[in-house]
Amino acid sequence: MLHIVNKSPFSSQALDSCVQVAPGGDLLLIEDGVYAASSGTVADNFMRDIMKRFRVFALGPDLEARGLADRLIDGITPVDYAGFVDLVARNKTCQSWL
Amino acid sequence: MSEEPGIKKFMFVNRKAPYGTVYALEALEVVLITAAFDQDVSLAFLDDGVFQLRKGQQTKGIETKNFSPTYRALEGYDIEKLYVEKEALAARGLTEDDLLVDVTVLDRKALGVLMDEQDVILSF
Amino acid sequence: MPNIEVNGKSYETDEEGYLVNLADWNKDVADYIAKTENVAMSEQHWEVVDFLRGYYDEYQIAPAVRVLTKAIGKKLGPEKGNSQYLYELFPYGPAKQACKIAGLPKPTGCV
Numbered sequence: 133m134l135h136i137v138n139k140s141p142f143s144s145q146a147l148d149s150c151v152q153v154a155p156g157g158d159l160l161l162i163e164d165g166v167y168a169a170s171s172g173t174v175a176d177n178f179m180r181d182i183m184k185r186f187r188v189f190a191l192g193p194d195l196e197a198r199g200l201a202d203r204l205i206d207g208i209t210p211v212d213y214a215g216f217v218d219l220v221a222r223n224k225t226c227q228s229w230l
Numbered sequence: 231m232s233e234e235p236g237i238k239k240f241m242f243v244n245r246k247a248p249y250g251t252v253y254a255l256e257a258l259e260v261v262l263i264t265a266a267f268d269q270d271v272s273l274a275f276l277d278d279g280v281f282q283l284r285k286g287q288q289t290k291g292i293e294t295k296n297f298s299p300t301y302r303a304l305e306g307y308d309i310e311k312l313y314v315e316k317e318a319l320a321a322r323g324l325t326e327d328d329l330l331v332d333v334t335v336l337d338r339k340a341l342g343v344l345m346d347e348q349d350v351i352l353s354f
Numbered sequence: 355m356p357n358i359e360v361n362g363k364s365y366e367t368d369e370e371g372y373l374v375n376l377a378d379w380n381k382d383v384a385d386y387i388a389k390t391e392n393v394a395m396s397e398q399h400w401e402v403v404d405f406l407r408g409y410y411d412e413y414q415i416a417p418a419v420r421v422l423t424k425a426i427g428k429k430l431g432p433e434k435g436n437s438q439y440l441y442e443l444f445p446y447g448p449a450k451q452a453c454k455i456a457g458l459p460k461p462t463g464c465v
Contacts, residue, residue, distance in 0.1 A: 133345070133346055133351075145277060146245075149245065149276060149277050152317075152338050153276065153315075153338045153339075153341050153342040153345070154342045154345065154346075155339070155342050155343065155346065157346075224349075225345075225346075225348055225349065225350065225351045226351065227243060227345060227351045227353050228353040229245070229353070230245065230246070230253070230353055230354070262415065262418070265418070266418060266420070295414065296414065297414055299412060299413050299414045300413050300414050300415050302412075302413060303412075303413035303415055303417070303421075306413075306417065306421045306424065306425055307418070307421055
């Protein structure tokens with residue numbers, strides 16, 4: 133299934149809860165969630181751990197808006213809005229960790 | 231469990247405390263409406279969502295409707311599957327005895343597995 | 355907001371005639387609303403109305419018809435806990451019409 137996180141890992145437990153509950157699957161970071169996709173933060177190692185179990189995507193327009201496009205952690209796939217739709221369409225269910 | 235044709239497994243995932251935001255109340259209203267459609271409905275309470283089920287809520291002082299008694303009406307709506315995250319309860323110093331309805335306590339891993347089995351997930 | 359006038363007192367209702375404030379309710383108001391619904395209140399009607407107020411008091415919602423029917427059956431017996439009995443008392447729907455007379459909001463999950 134697809135998990136969507138839209139909160140910064142520095143101010144919310146959403147990403148934490150998501151990866152502790154979900155066994156794996158697709159993980160899409162959107163809105164402030166994309167801060168978790170940027171390298172060199174205190175969440176960097178945490179994110180790399182997550183990537184062992186999840187395929188991780190980040191919404192490109194949200195990365196660009198926040199000036200993060202050139203700091204994406206290797207292995208995280210940026211997607212555009214059409215890519216977002218594809219992810220939703222190819223997963224049976226979708227959980228937003230609000 | 232839900233092998234009958236036309237019946238889907240719906241899970242409502244509640245992760246917010248009751249009065250700080252409107253999520254909990256909105257979820258409850260959607261749950262009651264969904265109950266009319268005879269689907270296989272379950273509710274999961276994770277993180278601060280477990281606070282929704284806390285006994286002894288008194289909302290007079292904040293001039294907000296106390297909707298906690300409504301969780302006890304769910305049984306009458308044939309909604310009997312209420313799952314609560316074990317780790318969330320423990321982290322908040324709560325036990326099953328602090329909750330106003332009978333629930334099934336599951337650890338995160340078990341909840342994750344259950345979530346993967348759903349046809350529809352509604353997140354609040 | 356439309357109002358209704360009962361015994362010289364004014365009560366606020368919504369555009370469908372439901373009382374806005376739960377605490378405004380009393381038997382005279384109930385009788386008045388019943389008349390506007392063409393329901394002549396009998397002992398059997400009051401029994402359902404009282405049941406609904408009790409249900410609301412306990413659960414803070416007005417029950418859906420199916421739930422009301424089942425709950426009435428449990429409390430007042432199967433001869434009353436069926437839709438035929440309840441629709442005879444409240445032809446426009448036990449939940450909708452009886453809730454209105456009981457001064458409750460429209461049932462949640464009423465489809």
